[in-house]
Amino acid sequence: MAKAIHTMIRVLDLDKSVDFYDMAFALKIADHFDFESFALVYLRNAENDFEIELTLNKDRTAPYTHGDGYGHVAVCVDNLDQTHERFDQLKFAPTDITEFHRDGKLLARFFFVQDPDGYKIEILERHGRYQ
Numbered sequence: 642m643a644k645a646i647h648t649m650i651r652v653l654d655l656d657k658s659v660d661f662y663d664m665a666f667a668l669k670i671a672d673h674f675d676f677e678s679f680a681l682v683y684l685r686n687a688e689n690d691f692e693i694e695l696t697l698n699k700d701r702t703a704p705y706t707h708g709d710g711y712g713h714v715a716v717c718v719d720n721l722d723q724t725h726e727r728f729d730q731l732k733f734a735p736t737d738i739t740e741f742h743r744d745g746k747l748l749a750r751f752f753f754v755q756d757p758d759g760y761k762i763e764i765l766e767r768h769g770r771y772q
Contacts, residue, residue: 647683647692648714650760651705655682655697657757664731665754665762666716668693705758713753713761721750721766728754728764735764 652658659682662668668684671692682695693714718724721738728735733754741748750766765771 645691647694649694649696650756650758651696651698651701652758653697653701653704654757655680655695658695659684661733661756662693662695665728665733665756707759711760713763715763715765715771717765717767717771719767721752721764724764725752 659670662684667686669686670682671685672681672683674681678699680697680699682697683692684695685692725735725738736753738750738752740750748769749771750768751763754762754764756762
């Protein structure tokens with residue numbers, strides 16, 4: 642059986658991205674590997690061992706394009722309203738909270754935010770299948 646261990650995203654400003662993921666999700670540096678032309682930083686928190694790998698290509702100066710295939714990474718939180726308010730205070734420009742209902746029952750409550758490189762992150766309230 643396979644186990645998901647990380648997702649990788651390319652960033653232009655490593656410090657800015659590390660700060661964002663720390664402030665937004667309490668993700669801390671688990672490892673940092675510096676090479677001549679690139680650097681890898683792995684972020685995680687105590688909640689689980691799945692990581693976000695930030696890849697910095699040192700010669701890159703132009704923003705990355707995400708194309709029309711990339712969707713988003715998702716995280717779940719205990720209190721969506723409180724998280725949304727905190728993100729708003731941090732000037733992360735969260736989208737409005739949305740609710741999806743199916744067959745008269747709440748399926749999901751969520752909002753989106755973008756990191757410094759424009760990657761979308763879905764923040765879901767811990768509920769039902771989103772645990």
